[in-house]
Structure formats: structure tokens, C-alpha cells
Amino acid sequence: MKKTVNRKLLLLLAPALLLGCSEDEFDPTAADATLTACTVVEKIFAPKCNDCHKPGGDYPDLSYDGLAALINVESEGYPGQVQVVPGDPEASFLYRKITGNLTADEGDPMPEKKALPDATIAFIAQWIQEGASMDCTPDPTNTSTEAYHPAGYAEATVHGYEMELGLETDCRQCHGDNLQGADDAPDCDSCHQEGWREDCTYCHGGAVSDSGAPPRDLAGLMDLTMLSFKAHGQHEAGDAHPAYECEQCHDKPTDVMTPGHIFDDETAGVAEVVFSAGLSAQGTYNGNGSCSNLYCHGNGRNNSGTADHDDGQLDCNACHAGPTATTAWRTMSGEHSKHMRERLACTDCHNSTVNSAGAIAQAALHVNGQVDLDFGTNDMTRTNNRCTGTCHNERHTNETW
Numbered sequence: 001m002k003k004t005v006n007r008k009l010l011l012l013l014a015p016a017l018l019l020g021c022s023e024d025e026f027d028p029t030a031a032d033a034t035l036t037a038c039t040v041v042e043k044i045f046a047p048k049c050n051d052c053h054k055p056g057g058d059y060p061d062l063s064y065d066g067l068a069a070l071i072n073v074e075s076e077g078y079p080g081q082v083q084v085v086p087g088d089p090e091a092s093f094l095y096r097k098i099t100g101n102l103t104a105d106e107g108d109p110m111p112e113k114k115a116l117p118d119a120t121i122a123f124i125a126q127w128i129q130e131g132a133s134m135d136c137t138p139d140p141t142n143t144s145t146e147a148y149h150p151a152g153y154a155e156a157t158v159h160g161y162e163m164e165l166g167l168e169t170d171c172r173q174c175h176g177d178n179l180q181g182a183d184d185a186p187d188c189d190s191c192h193q194e195g196w197r198e199d200c201t202y203c204h205g206g207a208v209s210d211s212g213a214p215p216r217d218l219a220g221l222m223d224l225t226m227l228s229f230k231a232h233g234q235h236e237a238g239d240a241h242p243a244y245e246c247e248q249c250h251d252k253p254t255d256v257m258t259p260g261h262i263f264d265d266e267t268a269g270v271a272e273v274v275f276s277a278g279l280s281a282q283g284t285y286n287g288n289g290s291c292s293n294l295y296c297h298g299n300g301r302n303n304s305g306t307a308d309h310d311d312g313q314l315d316c317n318a319c320h321a322g323p324t325a326t327t328a329w330r331t332m333s334g335e336h337s338k339h340m341r342e343r344l345a346c347t348d349c350h351n352s353t354v355n356s357a358g359a360i361a362q363a364a365l366h367v368n369g370q371v372d373l374d375f376g377t378n379d380m381t382r383t384n385n386r387c388t389g390t391c392h393n394e395r396h397t398n399e400t401w
């Protein structure tokens, strides 16, 4: 069964799909913008402040009840400063935090990264000027933050999948170019374990090796039969060939921010297959674990190899003629067929690559991009593609292949 995006979608928790946006700016001229504490709390503080200013949090609670508790009350963090002085905005610390009219030891302007619009600030000034009345009935449905993300988004299984499968808008739009927080969207590093950006098993891989290659793909799948590419393990293992690095088939990133890695806007959530830095530089990826124009799965003479991850374990005849492929020997270059018929073995001329049993002897030499010749104990030499010496009872003098 091939993997589809729909199947991945089903893996997501339901709340993650119920996304909404709360980017609407407060409009002081709107009909519902009555000059009351309720408007200040519900239309301004809830969307702009309450991510950080939560009930029971480290900084003042800016809900309706929290605000009431700041009228004529001194700041805990900044002794001597009264938070809200009815009738006097400039004497109100909360107001000075918003305008940024602060001395060096009075902390940061609020919100920390993006100032409120002037009209909104003027609205708060007028509310304080007119006595900072708390006389209104708060909307019971608007108790706290109008969060951008749905409830439960802080769970790794929710926001992790959304990011990995490219289902949510590019996180950088709100969380900053380097994901270190912007406006009221928090710094990703504020919750994550240290070093997560360079940790290749933080989001994928880790089940079989520490390289980052699936299993545990981007949807968290471990089941080999469900993966978009079932053969990562074989390529990495290096049993019959060198242990291949990711570069053979992908641009290998150095961390999460590497261009084209987790953030590639055109193909978000898709792992690009890029052969250009590998042995099969001209290879083509056809999707669904199928490739063509490969050197690696070819016969060693051209780049016409094909492969499909459903092919399973490959034997020696899958790419070129193997030790027992009598009739296929003639597809090999030069004198192969003639020599094999004279009962030579692959090991006679490729001694370091293949042993006398016809099995790969040194994996690092096989499918490494070059044909390795080694005559072993045979009294032969090859210079400028010509062979000299005596072997299989035959004298060779500068023979071409």
C-alpha cells in the first residue's frame, strides 16, 4: 500500500484541524468599542497580552478580574509604580509600559515586540482618563485569550505533525524568521530540549539508526510496509556497497533552518529526492519509491538502471550479470564472456571486491562509482587499460579488453 497525504491527515488529532485566525485588529471606531473596561480586556488585552499575562502567571493577570486588581495598586515587580491611576494615564505604569515611555530600569515596552496601534493606545488612555471604571458586565464567553492555535496545540503530537507534514502556515510567518518568537507567538526554543535544531532524530528517524532516516517518518510511522521509501535501511547498512549517506538521494541539511529542509514553501511536507550530489547524479525519482536513470542500479556501463522499493532483496543478476548468469555474461564489457566461459571467476580479476564464493568481499569497493580491478595472486598487471602477464595458461602482452 502506498502512502498518501490523506492517510497522514487521519493520523492528526481532530483539534489540530480546527484552526482559526485572530489577526483582526481592534477598531476603536467600531460600534461595539464602548469605552469600558470590558472592551479594553476583551478586545485589546485578550488578543494582545494574555498569552503571557495569564491568571496565576508571573506577570499581572490582565483578565477583567485581574485588571480590577491593578487599580490604584503598586506593582510587585517595580515597587513605587502604581499600575493604573484613574484619571492619570501618564502616572499609570501599565499605560507607560504600553507607550514605551520607560526608564532603563523599568523593563521592556509591552507587548514586547510589536507596539499597539496608536488608536488603541489612545483608547486605553481615554479609559484611564475618564476614571478607569470597571463598571461593565464581562462577556462570559470571552474569558481569556483568543488563541491563534486550537486548544492542545502545545502537544508535540499535534504541532509537531502539523509542522512536519506542512499542514499549517509556515511557522516563521508568526514565530519569527529564526523561530525565536515574534509579536505574541513564542520562541520555539522556549519549550524544546536544547540542541533540537541539530538533532536529526528529533523529528524523523531514530528507530533503527541515529542518522535521521526513517522508520519514524514525518507522520511518525514505524511500519516499514507503509513508508514512502522502504529501503532506507538497506542503503544505510552498507552490506554489499558502501554505507550511503543521505547526500546520495537528498540535499543533506545541517539543521532545521537549512534552506529547503523543513521550510520549503512550494513543497512543504514532502521530502525532496535530489540525486545531483550522489553516484547517480542524473537519476530520476518517479515517486512511490521508484527510480530510473540510475548508475547505482545499472550494469556499470551506463546510467540506465531502474529500481523500485518493492523489489525486495536484490541478487547479483539484478543490475549486471553475476557469477552464475551464464547467458547474460555477453552483456558485459569486452572479454568478460570469453573469460567466464574459460572458467575464470569474478574474483580472478576483481579479487578485492568479490571472494572465491562469488560473494561481495569488500562492500566499500562495490557500487562506489569505479570498477575495481585486482588480480589477486594471478601474475597479471593492467596499465593504460592493457593487460600483461600469464593467467589461465595464456600469455597476455598488452592485450586490450
Ligand code: HEC
Pocket (backbone or CB within 6 Å): 044, 045, 048, 049, 050, 051, 052, 053, 059, 060, 062, 075, 076, 077, 078, 093, 094, 097, 098, 106, 107, 108, 109, 110, 111, 112, 116, 183, 184
Ligand atoms: C510575549 C509576552 C508578553 C506579552 C505579549 C505582553 N507582555 Fe507584558 N510582560 C511580559 C514580561 C516578560 C514582563 C516582565 C518584564 C518587564 O517588565 O519588562 C511583562 C511586564 C508587564 C507589565 C509590568 C508588570 C509588573 O511587574 O508590574 C505590564 C504592566 C505589562 N507587562 C503589560 C502588558 C500589556 C498591557 C500587554 C498587552 C498590550 C502585554 N504586557 C503583553 C511579557 C509580555
Ligand code: HEC
Pocket (backbone or CB within 6 Å): 051, 146, 147, 148, 149, 150, 152, 153, 154, 155, 159, 160, 162, 163, 168, 169, 170, 171, 172, 173, 174, 175, 184, 185, 186
Ligand atoms: C498566524 C500566526 C501563527 C502561525 C502561522 C503559527 N503560529 Fe504558533 N503561535 C502563534 C501565536 C499567536 C501563539 C500564542 C498562543 C496562541 O495564540 O495560540 C502561538 C503559539 C504556539 C505554540 C504554543 C501553544 C501553547 O498552547 O502554548 C506552539 C507549540 C506553536 N505556536 C507552534 C507553531 C508551529 C509548529 C507552527 C508552524 C507549523 C506555528 N505555530 C505557526 C501564531 C502562529
Ligand code: HEC
Pocket (backbone or CB within 6 Å): 154, 155, 156, 157, 159, 160, 161, 163, 164, 171, 175, 179, 186, 187, 188, 189, 190, 191, 192, 193, 196, 202, 203, 204
Ligand atoms: C509550549 C511549548 C512548545 C512550544 C512553544 C513549541 N513546542 Fe514543539 N514541542 C514541544 C514539546 C514538549 C515537544 C516534545 C519534545 C521535547 O520535549 O522537546 C515538542 C516537539 C516538537 C516537534 C517534534 C515532534 C515529533 O516528535 O516528531 C516539532 C517538529 C516541533 N515541536 C516543532 C515546533 C516549532 C516549529 C515550534 C515553534 C514554531 C514549536 N515546536 C514550539 C513543546 C513546544
Ligand code: HEC
Pocket (backbone or CB within 6 Å): 163, 164, 165, 166, 196, 197, 198, 199, 200, 201, 202, 203, 204, 211, 212, 218, 246, 250, 251, 252, 253, 254, 255, 256, 260, 261, 262, 263, 264, 267, 268, 269, 270, 271, 272, 273
Ligand atoms: C524540527 C524537525 C526536524 C528536524 C530536527 C530535522 N528534520 Fe529533516 N525533515 C523535517 C521535515 C519536516 C522534512 C520534510 C520537509 C520538506 O521537505 O518539506 C525533513 C526532510 C529531511 C530530509 C529529506 C530531504 C528534504 O529536505 O526534504 C533529509 C535528508 C533530512 N530531513 C535530514 C535531516 C538531518 C540530517 C537532520 C539533522 C541535522 C534533520 N533532518 C533534522 C524535519 C526535521
Ligand code: HEC
Pocket (backbone or CB within 6 Å): 204, 205, 211, 212, 213, 214, 217, 218, 219, 227, 228, 229, 232, 235, 236, 244, 245, 246, 247, 248, 249, 250, 270, 271, 272, 273, 285, 287, 288, 289
Ligand atoms: C537511496 C536513496 C536514499 C538515501 C540514501 C536516503 N534517502 Fe531518504 N528518501 C528517499 C526516497 C526515495 C524517499 C521518498 C520520497 C517520497 O516519495 O516522498 C525518502 C524519504 C525520506 C524522508 C521522508 C519520509 C516520509 O515520507 O515521511 C526522510 C525524513 C528521509 N528520506 C530522510 C533521509 C535521511 C536522514 C537520510 C540519510 C541518513 C536519507 N533519507 C537517505 C531516498 C533516500
Ligand code: HEC
Pocket (backbone or CB within 6 Å): 240, 295, 296, 297, 298, 299, 300, 314, 315, 316, 317, 318, 319, 320, 322, 323, 346, 350, 353, 354, 358, 359, 360, 365, 366, 367, 368, 369, 370, 371, 372, 373
Ligand atoms: C544494485 C545493483 C547491483 C547489484 C545487486 C550487484 N551489483 Fe555488482 N556492480 C554494480 C555496479 C553499478 C558496478 C559498477 C562498478 C562500481 O561502481 O563499483 C558493479 C561492479 C561489480 C564488480 C566489478 C568490481 C568493482 O569493484 O566494481 C563486481 C565483481 C561485481 N559488481 C559483483 C557483484 C556481485 C558478486 C553481486 C552479487 C553479490 C553484485 N555485483 C550485485 C551494481 C550491482
Ligand code: HEC
Pocket (backbone or CB within 6 Å): 299, 300, 301, 320, 321, 322, 323, 324, 331, 332, 333, 336, 339, 340, 344, 345, 346, 347, 348, 349, 350, 371, 373, 385, 401
Ligand atoms: C578476466 C578478468 C575479469 C573477470 C574474470 C571479470 N571481470 Fe569484470 N571487468 C574486468 C575488466 C578488465 C573490466 C573493465 C575495467 C575498465 O576498463 O574499467 C571489468 C568491468 C566490470 C564491470 C563494469 C561494467 C563492465 O561491463 O565493464 C562489472 C560490473 C564487472 N566487471 C563485473 C564482473 C563480474 C560480476 C564478474 C564475474 C561474473 C567479472 N566482472 C569477471 C575484468 C574481469
